[in-house]
Amino acid sequence: MEYSNMTKEEIIGMQFFESIYAIKEENSRQYALSMAEQRARELHVSRQFCKGWQTFLRSKAKTVSVAGNQTKFPMQPFALHVGDWIADADGVKRMAQDRNGNLKTEYASHMPVMPLEILQNTEEGTEKIRIGFYKYGQWNKILVPRSLAASKVKIVELADRGLDVTSDNARLLVKYLSEATALNMDTIPVIKSCRHMGWAGKAFLPYTGDMRLDSESQFQDLIASVSSRGDLQEWIDYTGEMRKNIALRLVMGASFASPLIARVNALPFVFHLWGGTGFGKTVGLMTAASIWGDPRPGRLTRTMNMTVNSMMQMASVLRNLPFFGDELQTIKSRFENYDRLVMQVTEGINRGRMTDTALQQQMTWENAFIFTGEEPCTQNVSGGGVKNRVIEIECADNVVKDGNSAVNFINRNYGLAGPEYIKFLSDCSIQELFDTKVKEILDGTGTSEKQAMAMALIMAADELTGLAFYPDEAPLTVEEVKPFLKVQDDIDPAERSYREIVGVIMEHEVNFKPDVNTARWGRMGTDSVLINKFVLSRELQSLGFNFDAVKKKWAEKGYLVKSTSGRYANYTKVDNAKDYYVRLKFDAA
Numbered sequence: 001m002e003y004s005n006m007t008k009e010e011i012i013g014m015q016f017f018e019s020i021y022a023i024k025e026e027n028s029r030q031y032a033l034s035m036a037e038q039r040a041r042e043l044h045v046s047r048q049f050c051k052g053w054q055t056f057l058r059s060k061a062k063t064v065s066v067a068g069n070q071t072k073f074p075m076q077p078f079a080l081h082v083g084d085w086i087a088d089a090d091g092v093k094r095m096a097q098d099r100n101g102n103l104k105t106e107y108a109s110h111m112p113v114m115p116l117e118i119l120q121n122t123e124e125g126t127e128k129i130r131i132g133f134y135k136y137g138q139w140n141k142i143l144v145p146r147s148l149a150a151s152k153v154k155i156v157e158l159a160d161r162g163l164d165v166t167s168d169n170a171r172l173l174v175k176y177l178s179e180a181t182a183l184n185m186d187t188i189p190v191i192k193s194c195r196h197m198g199w200a201g202k203a204f205l206p207y208t209g210d211m212r213l214d215s216e217s218q219f220q221d222l223i224a225s226v227s228s229r230g231d232l233q234e235w236i237d238y239t240g241e242m243r244k245n246i247a248l249r250l251v252m253g254a255s256f257a258s259p260l261i262a263r264v265n266a267l268p269f270v271f272h273l274w275g276g277t278g279f280g281k282t283v284g285l286m287t288a289a290s291i292w293g294d295p296r297p298g299r300l301t302r303t304m305n306m307t308v309n310s311m312m313q314m315a316s317v318l319r320n321l322p323f324f325g326d327e328l329q330t331i332k333s334r335f336e337n338y339d340r341l342v343m344q345v346t347e348g349i350n351r352g353r354m355t356d357t358a359l360q361q362q363m364t365w366e367n368a369f370i371f372t373g374e375e376p377c378t379q380n381v382s383g384g385g386v387k388n389r390v391i392e393i394e395c396a397d398n399v400v401k402d403g404n405s406a407v408n409f410i411n412r413n414y415g416l417a418g419p420e421y422i423k424f425l426s427d428c429s430i431q432e433l434f435d436t437k438v439k440e441i442l443d444g445t446g447t448s449e450k451q452a453m454a455m456a457l458i459m460a461a462d463e464l465t466g467l468a469f470y471p472d473e474a475p476l477t478v479e480e481v482k483p484f485l486k487v488q489d490d491i492d493p494a495e496r497s498y499r500e501i502v503g504v505i506m507e508h509e510v511n512f513k514p515d516v517n518t519a520r521w522g523r524m525g526t527d528s529v530l531i532n533k534f535v536l537s538r539e540l541q542s543l544g545f546n547f548d549a550v551k552k553k554w555a556e557k558g559y560l561v562k563s564t565s566g567r568y569a570n571y572t573k574v575d576n577a578k579d580y581y582v583r584l585k586f587d588a589a
Contacts, residue, residue: 003039011040012048017056024086026105057097073112073134080114081183085176087112089134091164092176108176111135111164115181119143119193119214123200128193128214131177133163143217149177197226198320198367199262204422219317225299226292226321230413232420236469238409239287243470246480247273247399248284249462251370253476254391255288256421256461258322258368263425264434267389268346269454270369272328272377275395281372282326283406284399288370289324290414291421297326304371305330308341312350316363328373338377339386345369346389368457382544384491388450391458393484417469424468433460444478446487455481494553497545502586504539505529514575522581523574528561529586533569536582551582559585 003011010016020036023029033053040049071080071087080087085094085108092108112134119128127146132139142161148154152170159165165173181188193214194200203211206226216223243249254271261268273281282301289295297303302314304325315323323345331341344350350363371377376394378387400406437456441447447455463475489495505512511521512529522531537547551568554560561583563570569580 003035006039008043008045012045012052080180082180106172107169108172109164115177115188117189117191119191119212121193121214196317196319207419207422215317225294228415232416235413235416240470245399247393251284251288253458253462254368254370255291255322256465257457259320260430260457260461262320262366263430266453268348268367270342270390272371272390272392274373274376279395280398280400280403281395283403285324285326285372287410290410292321292418293415295410295414300324301326304328308344312363315365318367319365320367322368322370325371328371337379339382342386342389384493387486387491388448391454421468440478445482445485447485448491451485455485494550497550498559500543520575529584530581533580533582
């Protein structure tokens with residue numbers, strides 16, 4: 001453009017302003033303005049030129065705000081109205097005036113960026129936004145809370161995810177995303193979402209297209225593991241042979257039982273496969289995991305070398321899918337025993353926590369926890385509540401015959417049975433089947449109701465699995481599962497504590513004999529023993545029991561003989577020393 005030959009009329013004319021405005025490249029436009037201003041000064045119309053240019057810019061801004069620009073990004077999924085923003089392959093920018101009235105370009109981003117969808121969490125009433133940005137020749141996606149995308153401070157965190165955002169352009173990027181979202185409410189898809197997998201009403205995530213998971217940013221690896229590969233019929237044929245082993249069949253039953261827990265309002269339970277090395281416990285666990293997705297370690301199968309809090313977070317995302325934990329003993333160093341762990345995971349809810357301003361939403365889950373380990377996860381001193389919640393199977397023989405072959409197969413065929421099983425459940429009377437199994441177990445065994453409920457879930461799932469995948473397989477019977485159930489005496493604290501204290505008394509028989517140079521605990525009779533109450537309470541405490549918690553049951557069972565006044569302890573004399581003593585029925589022979 002030849003500026004030296006321009007007349008006064010030309011340089012302050014609308015046509016010339018349009019030609020400058022049409023220059024999109026910032027440096028080229030600024031050069032053109034500088035040359036035009038110099039010519040205007042030569043013609044003594046500099047003031048008119050600047051005033052005319054500012055008037056022209058204001059009129060353009062009004063026109064743009066009414067008509068609005070549209071995004072022109074490469075390979076964009078759809079076009080968005082973006083007001084006065086210029087959104088193209090060079091990024092997102094807009095023209096603005098500085099304090100001196102000069103035109104300048106403001107960049108919200110130097111790369112294409114746009115809101116792609118809004119996820120509305122139907123359970124929590126919150127929203128997240130999926131942001132797309134074009135980089136390295138492809139669209140990348142980030143899912144973030146709306147509050148993060150609305151904060152110029154927080155949005156800088158997305159630089160780690162590859163987004164072009166710094167403290168300099170954060171304010172403009174937030175403004176652009178907000179305006180682009182507001183101007184395109186009818187264009188941007190709004191999708192119902194949920195933070196967890198499993199049941200969401202009648203739908204089961206991720207096997208439904210009507211609802212989306214919105215926790216992928218925190219649990220990307222775990223959620224991605226619920227995927228499929230291979231051939232379902234081959235998986236059925238291969239695992240059908242493996243299921244001839246009762247332990248393998250039960251661990252698969254526990255896996256299939258997990259989605260049933262919520263449907264029958266049962267409690268989460270622990271299924272523990274334990275024994276020495278070389279019995280194929282991990283392969284059995286991976287086979288059960290292959291029902292739902294990728295069974296490899298680090299995918300659905302997780303090492304137990306983690307904190308309880310991280311375990312509960314994973315369980316809350318799995319929600320109704322089973323949690324698979326390998327090598328339970330790796331977590332033992334953090335616990336005196338596994339009792340607290342068992343109680344925490346089977347409660348189905350974590351402890352409430354406060355932030356600076358409010359109570360955090362509690363995590364919940366309704367699933368089965370399937371563990372392997374080298375030792376039982378309950379002990380003699382474990383409370384009845386702990387024993388009730390655990391089905392334990394000792395591996396006295398190989399769970400899987402050819403472990404290497406099985407691992408190679410399930411690593412190529414997985415995640416195929418889960419979706420079909422969930423579809424199959426829609427036509428099943430799950431509650432009726434579960435109630436029937438509970439009654440059969442209670443009638444045919446001496447176990448507790450909670451043990452019966454856990455095993456009934458496994459048996460019901462096993463029967464449904466047979467109908468869905470293994471039609472030639474007879475359902476498990478009560479007689480087959482009876483050896484793996486704890487009887488009431490194994491669970492009842494009163495019964496267990498009495499057995500334990502009798503053992504202690506026999507071990508310390510010398511402490512009940514007179515004229516012996518040792519601490520005197522009491523006096524031994526022909527059919528009973530008189531034991532110092534303090535000593536009894538102390539020894540019970542060391543065994544994990546409490547005298548006050550079991551004394552009433554002991555009396556009811558006839559293990560404790562009350563005093564003539566009806567007291568559990570009698571103030572009497574032993575070796576001329578008076579103290580409180582408890583009389584226990586005891587056969588010294």
